Structures are given as structure tokens and as C-alpha cells.
Amino acid sequence: MTFDNQEIMQFIKYAVIFISILVILLISSIFIIQYKNKRKETYKLKYRNHYSKIIRSALKGKIHKTEIPKNMVSEFLLLWNTEYNGQTDEGKLKLKELFQVNGLVEMCSVYIGEEYLKKKVSNIHELMLKIHTIGNIYEKNNNEDILIPLKEVIRNNPYDLLAFEATLAIAKINLRESFELVLNEVITRKFWGVTEHQYLANIFDTNVIDLIENEINNSIHSKEETKIISFLSLTKYFKNYSHFIIYNYKKYNMESVCEAIRAIKTKVEAIEAFNVLKGDSRWEVRVNLINLLSNFKHSPESKIIDYLIKCLESKNWWLRNRAATAIVKILINYPTKIQQIIDAVSDSYGKEAMILAVNINSNSNSNSKEIKERSIND
Amino acid sequence: MIDIFLTILIYSFVGYFLVINIGYILLLILSYFSIKKHLLLNKPLYWPKISSKNETPISIIAPAYNEEYTIVESIKSMLSLEYSEYEIVVVCDGSKDNTLGELINNFELYEVANTTRTILNHKRIIASYHSNIDKRLRVVLKENGGKADALNCGINLARYPLFCAIDADSLLSKDSLSKLSNPFMNDVNTVASGGMVRIANGCIVENGDIVKIGMPKTMIESIQIVEYLRAFFLGRMGWIPLDSLMIISGAFGLFSKDAVLKCGGYNTATVGEDMDLVLRLRNLGLESKTELSIKFVPDAVCWTQCPNDYKTLRNQRARWQRGLLECLWEYKHIFMNYKTGKLGVFAFPFFVFIEALGPIIEAAGYTTVIILAIMGIINIEGLIYLYILSILLGMILSISSLYIEEQYFEHYNKTQIIRMVSISLFENFWFRYLHLYWRIKGTYQFFTKKGHWGEMKRTKFNNK
Numbered sequence: 022m023t024f025d026n027q028e029i030m031q032f033i034k035y036a037v038i039f040i041s042i043l044v045i046l047l048i049s050s051i052f053i054i055q056y057k058n059k060r061k062e063t064y065k066l067k068y069r070n071h072y073s074k075i076i077r078s079a080l081k082g083k084i085h086k087t088e089i090p091k092n093m094v095s096e097f098l099l100l101w102n103t104e105y106n107g108q109t110d111e112g113k114l115k116l117k118e119l120f121q122v123n124g125l126v127e128m129c130s131v132y133i134g135e136e137y138l139k140k141k142v143s144n145i146h147e148l149m150l151k152i153h154t155i156g157n158i159y160e161k162n163n164n165e166d167i168l169i170p171l172k173e174v175i176r177n178n179p180y181d182l183l184a185f186e187a188t189l190a191i192a193k194i195n196l197r198e199s200f201e202l203v204l205n206e207v208i209t210r211k212f213w214g215v216t217e218h219q220y221l222a223n224i225f226d227t228n229v230i231d232l233i234e235n236e237i238n239n240s241i242h243s244k245e246e247t248k249i250i251s252f253l254s255l256t257k258y259f260k261n262y263s264h265f266i267i268y269n270y271k272k273y274n275m276e277s278v279c280e281a282i283r284a285i286k287t288k289v290e291a292i293e294a295f296n297v298l299k300g301d302s303r304w305e306v307r308v309n310l311i312n313l314l315s316n317f318k319h320s321p322e323s324k325i326i327d328y329l330i331k332c333l334e335s336k337n338w339w340l341r342n343r344a345a346t347a348i349v350k351i352l353i354n355y356p357t358k359i360q361q362i363i364d365a366v367s368d369s370y371g372k373e374a375m376i377l378a379v380n381i382n383s384n385s386n387s388n389s390k391e392i393k394e395r396s397i398n399d
Numbered sequence: 400m401i402d403i404f405l406t407i408l409i410y411s412f413v414g415y416f417l418v419i420n421i422g423y424i425l426l427l428i429l430s431y432f433s434i435k436k437h438l439l440l441n442k443p444l445y446w447p448k449i450s451s452k453n454e455t456p457i458s459i460i461a462p463a464y465n466e467e468y469t470i471v472e473s474i475k476s477m478l479s480l481e482y483s484e485y486e487i488v489v490v491c492d493g494s495k496d497n498t499l500g501e502l503i504n505n506f507e508l509y510e511v512a513n514t515t516r517t518i519l520n521h522k523r524i525i526a527s528y529h530s531n532i533d534k535r536l537r538v539v540l541k542e543n544g545g546k547a548d549a550l551n552c553g554i555n556l557a558r559y560p561l562f563c564a565i566d567a568d569s570l571l572s573k574d575s576l577s578k579l580s581n582p583f584m585n586d587v588n589t590v591a592s593g594g595m596v597r598i599a600n601g602c603i604v605e606n607g608d609i610v611k612i613g614m615p616k617t618m619i620e621s622i623q624i625v626e627y628l629r630a631f632f633l634g635r636m637g638w639i640p641l642d643s644l645m646i647i648s649g650a651f652g653l654f655s656k657d658a659v660l661k662c663g664g665y666n667t668a669t670v671g672e673d674m675d676l677v678l679r680l681r682n683l684g685l686e687s688k689t690e691l692s693i694k695f696v697p698d699a700v701c702w703t704q705c706p707n708d709y710k711t712l713r714n715q716r717a718r719w720q721r722g723l724l725e726c727l728w729e730y731k732h733i734f735m736n737y738k739t740g741k742l743g744v745f746a747f748p749f750f751v752f753i754e755a756l757g758p759i760i761e762a763a764g765y766t767t768v769i770i771l772a773i774m775g776i777i778n779i780e781g782l783i784y785l786y787i788l789s790i791l792l793g794m795i796l797s798i799s800s801l802y803i804e805e806q807y808f809e810h811y812n813k814t815q816i817i818r819m820v821s822i823s824l825f826e827n828f829w830f831r832y833l834h835l836y837w838r839i840k841g842t843y844q845f846f847t848k849k850g851h852w853g854e855m856k857r858t859k860f861n862n863k
Contacts, residue, residue: 033784040791047798054805338516339558370516377512
């Protein structure tokens with residue numbers, strides 16, 4: 022018997038020819054892509070120069086940052102810098118002429134949903150730049166004529182890049198009036214991550230946060246409370262808000278409570294936080310609380326030391342170690358008390374953690390050396 | 400009777416050959432679209448990054464065994480990562496060379512008392528060290544117990560809720576940790592995410608950072624670049640749309656410490672501890688009926704050294720094959736178990752029939768066809784065409800991986816691409832069969848319970 026099926030042979034031959042062509046096509050397409058990428062780089066440079074020229078001639082100044090990190094896709098970093106765009110009133114006026122708002126909505130509405138993906142990225146960049154610059158030049162200038170098209174851009178763009186720029190611009194122009202819109206976008210935009218939130222949160226000031234605090238108190242945004250709190254925790258003024266979260270800590274997610282603890286800067290606030298949170302058994306909260314408490318001096322007989330001793334017996338070793346470090350740090354001038362704690366701790370791991378903390382500290386402190394020597398002798 | 404038997408045999412081999420290639424091509428297509436989707440959803444920054452306070456802290460665990468040539472550069476690379484809070488735990492697994500000495504000299508280590516509570520069992524810790532230069536660095540010296548044992552020790556020492564297991568001869572890209580942790584931020588069910596491992600041989604390194612991507616001088620190292628691209632794009636990213644990823648490379652993976660502790664940590668009884676852990680996690684999800692998500696992040700990159708001599712490569716590949724078989728045998732209950740979803744119905748059988756049994760079936764196929772050709776039973780011309788077809792299909796997979804690489808990641812220049820294209824052709828003439836032999840050897844070691852981890856020869860990174 023022989024396997025000499027002509028049809029199969031024919032099929033294999035065709036398959037070989039077809040796949041050979043496919044291989045050649047694939048190889049050529051790799052080089053085409055490479056060529057395209059190279060051209061894109063050149064185009065980016067040209068494009069960047071084009072905008073640089075316009076801005077430079079408008080402002081009659083030098084562009085202060087010409088070096089852009091290679092890994093940054095944007096060629097507009099230099100233009101996006103508010104320091105540059107909003108330098109002088111004269112500059113702002115000229116930029117207003119350059120970046121017309123008219124037609125913005127129509128231009129942006131082209132890039133809706135999936136369609137966006139098919140369009141050239143450079144066009145999107147141009148629009149992003151325009152919207153961003155509008156935000157910069159009209160910053161803190163409640164101009165309804167500008168806000169309306171920007172709101173339209175948000176409404177018309179389920180896709181996030183342009184909507185983000187528009188939200189950012191609106192927030193810059195009139196945050197007090199538009200914070201609800203911004204918060205709504207923060208809650209509903211599925212693909213906005215921490216980076217987007219950070220940029221928006223950077224614009225928020227204490228007054229607006231007070232307004233949001235009132236709204237949360239009145240349970241207007243009850244369903245989205247957690248998301249808003251996480252967002253607010255990124256603001257520069259979170260300190261003003263942390264007090265509120267700590268007193269209502271059961272309502273908020275763990276990350277927010279931890280952020281709130283980390284934002285505390287004074288001893289009075291730290292003791293208040295301790296009184297509220299001492300019963301919370303979550304290790305994440307405890308770690309933050311221990312770190313906070315260790316920043317201040319406390320009496321050897323205070324409840325804080327008792328709390329730290331209790332943490333020494335935790336099943337989590339990172340908690341024990343932090344508690345031990347905190348005790349040594351707080352009681353550095355009371356070597357006898359430290360020795361008493363070491364002797365009194367029933368948990369052997371807790372005891373070890375204390376000895377380790379003393380050990381580490383002993384390099385820099387004579388009191389600790391004394392305790393260390395005593396522990397070794399014992 | 401013999402006629403029928405031979406007909407069935409030949410058609411079975413041809414059918415198997417078609418199934419393998421169709422399977423790989425489907426994976427390739429899935430991989431292409433899932434990378435595209437991933438990169439769109441994780442778009443690059445259009446504005447300068449503001450350092451985040453919301454990143455989950457990570458413990459990087461680097462088990463080190465005889466890594467004196469690479470350990471310092473690796474740790475430097477780890478210390479310069481762009482991530483808000485992380486620590487590095489180096490576990491010296493009873494190295495016979497000067498690994499610990501290098502660390503002590505370069506990072507001013509001082510000995511501290513060890514106070515670890517043992518949650519996962521491991522060999523005895525001999526000494527613990529902290530660094531005077533950087534507080535984030537801790538080193539422990541323990542008795543030799545293998546990679547899995549060292550990783551378990553590292554997990555006990557890890558302070559943070561996520562831990563990243565990496566090889567101590569690897570260099571991480573600055574943003575790799577932040578990218579790798581993104582799935583944990585976006586999806587609370589994520590328990591593990593794997594990153595892309597690329598070959599560092601031939602690259603220029605400066606202060607622990609890859610400053611110029613190059614190609615190694617030898618053929619055997621260059622082949623591995625193409626192999627790694629193929630393996631990661633096909634074998635990892637391709638399974639993501641089916642939610643059936645079964646391997647996260649031991650060289651670079653991020654895990655939830657809680658989940659790993661729940662499933663008992665790394666299995667010290669296997670040499671495929673990385674795959675075993677992923678399957679353990681999957682198993683945990685199935686047993687506890689909780690939804691667990693395991694992700695792969697193609698743009699989180701770790702650069703690692705690949706073997707540059709045949710002996711080391713042979714041991715590595717035989718070990719991988721043995722590890723694969725051990726894992727598949729251990730979790731055989733997943734095979735065709737419809738309750739496990741796509742994992743049990745598609746991914747597991749694919750790994751069994753194509754990855755694990757592939758070498759034996761392929762070798763049997765070659766032998767049979769050659770014997771039949773010599774006996775004049777099958778047409779020589781047809782055989783030649785079939786051989787050309789198999790080479791072309793092998794090339795398609797390699798070149799498509801290069802296409803994905805060039806389309807989305809652009810790491811290599813024109814000359815390097817030309818070299819890799821030619822490699823993807825020539826590897827089919829010799830390396831493929833050598834690799835086949837090594838894998839058969841690994842299979843033999845699995846059945847005879849012989850074999851060991853094998854020594855990995857290290858060389859220094861090319862410093863600028």
C-alpha cells in the first residue's frame with residue numbers, strides 16, 4: 022500500500038504556497054510598521070515644532086521646556102504646563118485668539134465611542150490640547166459661553182480622553198459651580214483611573230470640599246459615597262477632611278480611613294483619632310495608627326502605650342514590629358519602662374519584636390544600648 | 400488490517416499536526432486582540448505622572464542562589480522602581496558563591512535578630528540583615544531548600560499585602576511594578592498578575608536600568624528572544640480572553656499574599672512551582688466557589704538572563720517539561736471538568752495534549768513518517784511538502800509574535816528584526832529538534848522521578 026492521494030498532495034501544495042505568501046506578507050508588514058513608526062516620530066517632532074512656533078510667536082517668549090521624556094506619548098507637555106500657558110494677561114489674550122472655542126463641540130462629537138479608535142491619534146491630541154489650553158487660559162473665570170460647549174463635549178463623548186480634558190477645563194474655570202458635574206463624571210466614568218482622579222483632585226480646594234462634605238452629610242450622593250471619599254482623599258486639602266472621616270469611620274472604606282489617619286499632623290488630632298479608632302481591629306488601620314502615634318511623645322503611663330503593648334501580641338508580625346518600634350521610639354528616654362515592657366510581654370514573638378526594635382535602635386542611642394546589654398545579660 | 404492501522408496512524412499524526420497549528424494560530428489571534436484591548440484600556444500617560452498615594456504596598460521577593468554576578472545590578476534596579484511603597488526581601492538560599500558578600504559590601508548590610516513568625520514552612524533561617532543604605536532592603540540567609548522554599552520564606556517575611564516574586568538575575572523596568580499592580584486596583588477579585596519576561600543578554604545596563612536594547616552574540620541566546628516573545632504572546636496573552644491563564648512566570652509575577660497563604664504557598668515538591676501556584680489559586684477559587692481573577696500585563700517588563708550554553712539550556716528545558724508534567728498530574732481533576740469552565744475544557748486539555756504530550760507525539764510522528772518513507776509506503780514528495788509546511792507554520796507563529804512586538808511595543812530596531820526573522824526560519828532546522836529531545840528527556844525524568852534543578856551559569860550584565 023502507498024499513500025499517494027493526489028488531492029491531499031494538491032491541498033498540501035496550495036497550503037505551502039498560501040502560507041509562504043502569508044509569511045512574506047507578515048515580514049513585509051513588520052518592516053512597514055517600523056517605517057510608519059519612524060515616520061510617526063518625525064511627524065511628532067514636526068507637529069510639536071509647529072505648535073511651539075505658534076505659541077512662541079504669540080507670546081514672543083521662549084518655550085521653557087523643550088526636552089520631553091521619550092516615554093511620554095504626548096508632544097504637548099510643554100504646552101500643557103499652566104505655568105507657561107497662563108503667564109501673562111497679554112499671553113492669555115493671544116492664546117484665546119489662537120484656540121477658538123467655536124466648532125469645538127462639532128469637532129469633538131466626531132470622536133464618539135468606538136469611532137474614536139479608528140481616527141488618527143494626532144487629531145485627538147490636537148483637540149485635547151485645545152480643550153486643555155482653554156481650561157488654562159480661562160482658569161478661574163466663570164465664562165458661561167465657554168462652559169456650555171465644554172459641557173456638551175462631556176455629554177457627547179462617552180469615550181474618556183476628550184471628556185476628561187473637558188471636565189478638567191470646566192473644573193479649572195468654575196469648580197464651585199461645577200463640582201457636582203465633576204463628581205458625577207468621577208463616579209460614572211468607567212475607565213478613569215487614579216491618574217485622572219489625581220489631576221482633577223489637584224484642582225479641588227477647601228471650600229469645594231466643604232460643600233461636598235455637606236452633600237455627603239445630607240446623603241445626596243449616598244450610593245457613591247465611597248468613590249467620592251476615595252477621590253477626595255487624593256486632594257491636597259484632605260487634611261481638613263480627615264477629621265470628618267475618622268469620626269464616621271464605620272461608614273467609609275478602609276483605604277479612606279487609612280488616608281485620613283495619614284493626613285493627621287498634630288498631637289491633639291492624633292489622640293482624638295486614637296480615642297475613636299482604638300477599637301478597630303483591622304490591621305491596616307492599626308498600622309497607620311501606630312505610625313501616627315509614634316510621631317509624638319507620650320507619657321509612659323498613657324493609654325497609648327497600653328494600646329501599643331496590646332498590639333505587640335498581634336498575630337501579624339508586621340504589626341508587632343511596628344508596635345515595638347513605636348514603643349522604643351516613644352519611650353526612648355525611659356529605658357526602665359522599656360525593660361519592664363520586655364519583661365511583661367507574655368507573647369514570645371512580641372518580646373522578640375521588642376528586642377529587635379531595641380537592637381536596631383541601639384546603634385544610634387545610648388539608652389537603647391543599655392537596655393540591649395541588660396536584655397543580653399538576662 | 401495493517402493498511403487500516405497505518406492509515407489511521409498517519410491521519411492521526413496529520414490531524415494532530417493540524418490541531419496544534421490551528422490551536423496556536425487561534426491563540427495568536429486572541430492574543431493580538433487582547434493586547435490591543437489591554438493597551439487601549441491602559442493608555443500611556445498623556446500628562447506627567449503625579450506620585451500616587453493609593454498604590455497598594457508591595458513586597459518584592461527575590462530568591463537568590465549563586466547570583467554573585469548579577470545580584471547587585473538587580474537590587475539596584477529594584478531600588479529605583481517608580482512605585483510609592485515597596486520593600487525588597489532577598490532570600491539567599493544557601494548560595495555557595497559570594498552572593499551574600501556582594502550584598503553586604505554593596506548595600507552595607509548589618510545583622511539583626513530574626514523575629515519571623517512561620518506561617519509557611521521552610522528551611523531554617525541562618526541570619527537576617529537590614530541595609531544601612533536603603534531601609535527598604537532586607538536580606539535573609541537560609542539553608543538551601545530550593546526556589547519554592549526560598550519563596551515561602553520570603554512570603555513569611557513580606558510585610559505588605561501583595562508580593563512580587565522575581566528572579567534575582569532580573570532587571571525590572573521602572574514602571575513595571577506600577578503596571579503589574581493595575582489589575583489589583585481595577586478588579587478586587589484579582590489574586591495574581593504576571594508580567595512579560597524579556598531577554599537581557601546583549602542589552603546595555605546602567606545602574607540597574609536597561610539603557611540600550613541589544614541582541615546577544617550567540618545564536619542560542621538570540622533564539623531564546625524569539626522563543627520568549629512567542630511563549631508570552633501566545634501562551635500567556637492568548638489565554639486571557641478565555642480567562643484560563645495557567646502559568647505566571649516565576650521570573651516576574653505579582654500575587655495577593657492572603658490568597659497565596661490560603662492555598663498553602665509554593666509547593667516545594669515540584670520544579671514547576673510557578674505553574675503549580677497558579678493552579679493552586681485556581682483550585683482555591685473552585686473549591687471555595689469564589690471568583691478569582693488571574694491577569695497578564697504585557698507591558699510590564701522584566702529583563703532576565705537566559706542560558707548561554709547548551710548544558711544549562713538543556714537542564715532548564717528538561718526541568719520546565721518535568722515541572723509542567725508534575726503540575727498537570729497534580730491537578731488532573733481539572734481535566735475536562737466542565738465545572739471549571741473554559742479552564743478545564745480548553746486550557747487544561749490543550750496543555751496536556753499539546754504542551755505536555757507534544758514532544759512524545761511529535762517524535763513518534765517523525766519516526767513513523769521517516770520509517771514509512773524509507774519503506775516506500777508514503778510519497779517522498781508529499782513528505783517534503785509536509786515538512787516545508789511545518790516549517791512555514793512554525794515561522795508564522797514566530798513572525799506573528801514579532802509582528803505583535805513591533806506593532807505594540809517597538810523594542811527592536813530594523814537590524815535586530817531582520818536577525819530575528821532569519822532566526823525564526825533557521826531554528827526550525829536544528830533547534831526545534833534539540834528542544835524536542837530536551838523535552839523528551841524532561842518527560843523521561845518525570846516518569847523515572849530522576850533529575851534535579853540543575854546549575855544555572857550566570858554572567859555579569861553588560862554595563863555601560
